[in-house]
Amino acid sequence: MLRQIEGSRAVAQAVALCRPEVVCAYPISPQTHIIEALGALVKAGDLSPCEFINVESEFAAMSVAIGASAAGARSFTATSSQGLLFMMEAVYNAGGLGLPIVMTLANRAIGAPINIWNDHSDAMAVRDAGWVQLFAETNQEAVDLHIQAFRLAEELSLPVMVCMDGFILTHASERVDLPTQEQVDAYLPPFEPRQLLDPDEPVSIGAMVGPEAFEEVRFIAHTRHQQGLVRIGELAGEFAEAFGRVSGGLVHQYRSADADTVVVALGSVLGTIKDLVDSLREQGMRIGVLGITSFRPFPIDAVRAALANTRRVVVVEKAFSVGFGGVLSTDVAMALTGMTVPVATVVAGLGGRPITKASLRTVFECADRGELERLTFLDLNRDLVEGELERMARTRRSGPSAENILRDLGTVASGIG
Amino acid sequence: MVFEVRIHGRGGQGVVTAAELLAVAAFEEGRWAQAFPSFGSERTGAPVVSYCRLDEREIRTREPVVTPDALIVLDPTLMHQVDLFSGLSREGFVLINTTRTFGDLGIGTLFEQFRRDRLLTVPASEMAQRHTGRPLPNAVLLGGFAALTAEVSIGAVAQAIKDRFGTEGSVAEHNVAAAGEAYAYVRHEMSGHQWELMLNAPAD
Numbered sequence: 001m002l003r004q005i006e007g008s009r010a011v012a013q014a015v016a017l018c019r020p021e022v023v024c025a026y027p028i029s030p031q032t033h034i035i036e037a038l039g040a041l042v043k044a045g046d047l048s049p050c051e052f053i054n055v056e057s058e059f060a061a062m063s064v065a066i067g068a069s070a071a072g073a074r075s076f077t078a079t080s081s082q083g084l085l086f087m088m089e090a091v092y093n094a095g096g097l098g099l100p101i102v103m104t105l106a107n108r109a110i111g112a113p114i115n116i117w118n119d120h121s122d123a124m125a126v127r128d129a130g131w132v133q134l135f136a137e138t139n140q141e142a143v144d145l146h147i148q149a150f151r152l153a154e155e156l157s158l159p160v161m162v163c164m165d166g167f168i169l170t171h172a173s174e175r176v177d178l179p180t181q182e183q184v185d186a187y188l189p190p191f192e193p194r195q196l197l198d199p200d201e202p203v204s205i206g207a208m209v210g211p212e213a214f215e216e217v218r219f220i221a222h223t224r225h226q227q228g229l230v231r232i233g234e235l236a237g238e239f240a241e242a243f244g245r246v247s248g249g250l251v252h253q254y255r256s257a258d259a260d261t262v263v264v265a266l267g268s269v270l271g272t273i274k275d276l277v278d279s280l281r282e283q284g285m286r287i288g289v290l291g292i293t294s295f296r297p298f299p300i301d302a303v304r305a306a307l308a309n310t311r312r313v314v315v316v317e318k319a320f321s322v323g324f325g326g327v328l329s330t331d332v333a334m335a336l337t338g339m340t341v342p343v344a345t346v347v348a349g350l351g352g353r354p355i356t357k358a359s360l361r362t363v364f365e366c367a368d369r370g371e372l373e374r375l376t377f378l379d380l381n382r383d384l385v386e387g388e389l390e391r392m393a394r395t396r397r398s399g400p401s402a403e404n405i406l407r408d409l410g411t412v413a414s415g416i417g
Numbered sequence: 418m419v420f421e422v423r424i425h426g427r428g429g430q431g432v433v434t435a436a437e438l439l440a441v442a443a444f445e446e447g448r449w450a451q452a453f454p455s456f457g458s459e460r461t462g463a464p465v466v467s468y469c470r471l472d473e474r475e476i477r478t479r480e481p482v483v484t485p486d487a488l489i490v491l492d493p494t495l496m497h498q499v500d501l502f503s504g505l506s507r508e509g510f511v512l513i514n515t516t517r518t519f520g521d522l523g524i525g526t527l528f529e530q531f532r533r534d535r536l537l538t539v540p541a542s543e544m545a546q547r548h549t550g551r552p553l554p555n556a557v558l559l560g561g562f563a564a565l566t567a568e569v570s571i572g573a574v575a576q577a578i579k580d581r582f583g584t585e586g587s588v589a590e591h592n593v594a595a596a597g598e599a600y601a602y603v604r605h606e607m608s609g610h611q612w613e614l615m616l617n618a619p620a621d
Binding site for chain 1: 436437440441444449450451452453454475476477478479480481483
């Protein structure tokens with residue numbers, strides 16, 4: 001049914017349609033309406049049987065999800081930014097144990113400095129935890145990815161994180177087609193665990209593994225991710241057949257077949273980029289887009305194939321590795337090993353800075369002329385940066401940079417945008 | 418063509434809800450809509466901005482609205498705090514919740530920059546107070562917006578209010594009545610402007 005609905009609430013509806021048996025979460029900031037709406041559904045008896053467990057921290061949220069999943073319950077939680085970091089140890093455990101938990105990550109920046117806005121720093125921080133990480137471009141895709149996520153997680157016995165841009169998607173009201181219970185039931189069979197804590201057939205889960213077998217256990221996890229690369233595409237195909245729309249899969253290509261420049265990105269910024277690409281195409285620029293939906297497992301072959309005929313690649317990413325540069329860019333460059341295609345990184349949208357078409361246009365035009373540097377910070381306020389660098393050079397006790405920069409900037413009003 | 422709206426107000430006035438209601442109203446009429454807040458720590462009384470885009474096709478862009486076609490201002494005291502009219506096109510619409518005139522607000526010069534017949538004030542808080550017992554101007558202003566821009570019908574605005582506040586109880590009903598009054602008020606004001614424009618028009 002078509003609805004005009006906020007992203008978080010649409011995702012809550014989608015998760016409810018997947019019949020989770022345990023929803024556990026830390027209900028305080030950073031959290032979204034997803035958990036609030038699911039809590040209301042459970043309380044009203046509209047999502048049943050399901051136990052909603054309020055816990056005292058994100059660490060407990062993931063720990064409860066691990067226990068519930070190991071006991072054979074379809075388990076869901078959601079978090080964001082600092083909350084994800086606080087559950088970090090348990091996130092690795094869920095990945096290492098191969099428990100098919102589904103978690104929504106409403107992508108937000110990580111402090112310090114304190115910041116509540118959107119970027120992808122949180123997702124990148126858990127990139128290597130063994131979870132499948134799928135990025136939604138729109139709220140429709142966020143809904144659809146959750147339905148696919150439960151199926152994928154349970155088939156592979158791997159946890160799946162559905163990443164959707166905090167605020168930009170979670171707080172946006174847009175048109176979403178919510179499937180029926182019958183459609184979801186037909187697509188998503190009941191959970192059949194690969195490993196189960198069952199008093200009738202006791203097993204232990206979570207053994208200590210020494211140097212003699214640790215690498216082998218990790219190799220198995222990697223193998224399952226490789227199987228995931230095949231299944232993600234197949235499940236997206238089955239989804240398209242059953243639900244009548246294309247969502248998920250490994251990558252999305254847009255006007256890239258004959259492009260000299262291909263822009264690669266994750267998440268909702270792809271919409272802005274596509275609009276700009278249409279406009280640049282009208283001016284004759286041969287530019288296209290490659291959206292990465294599956295960040296982990298990383299579709300190295302699909303990315304290589306998609307970029308095989310292009311002259312240059314520009315990766316726009318909402319995160320960066322301090323002291324190095326792009327994170328997604330590194331993976332893209334690895335996919336292009338042996339090819340002579342230059343990969344430039346554009347770091348954009350950090351801490352919620354709006355990514356505008358006007359600023360991207362300047363960068364893409366620069367790329368089209370072959371003049372884009374290896375690493376660019378979009379809309380960087382150079383005066384502000386240089387002022388602080390000079391202060392640091394001038395005075396030993398120059399003080400905290402964040403506070404200095406804010407003081408230089410003056411009172412921050414409710415800036416538009 | 419996409420029609421972009423920026424809504425300014427203060428935390429607690431329903432700025433975000435106004436954008437969502439407008440999006441639902443457009444959706445009711447078969448259009449695509451995208452509503453989202455400016456993202457900040459939300460506190461009662463702090464300046465808040467929300468955005469709404471309306472289009473005949475899917476809206477993909479995620480950037481904030483920087484060149485609005487219409488502005489809705491829930492609290493005119495923001496005038497001295499925020500650059501309200503930033504990016505507004507010359508053909509843009511402005512609807513301000515106030516009992517005062519543009520001259521009284523100290524923004525009479527706007528008439529030189531924008532089309533006189535597209536700048537209007539409406540005493541939305543007073544209308545809301547009268548109809549609902551609370552001075553929340555958001556839903557009321559959407560009635561005025563429907564009259565001023567014709568981007569959505571007053572029927573769709575009423576439906577969006579009912580969808581949001583439910584059919585039980587009187588909240589929806591009273592807000593619909595208040596939005597209806599604002600619609601009629603703005604229509605009346607606009608017809609006044611049209612007479613004024615005709616009278617002042619140079620003779621052919």
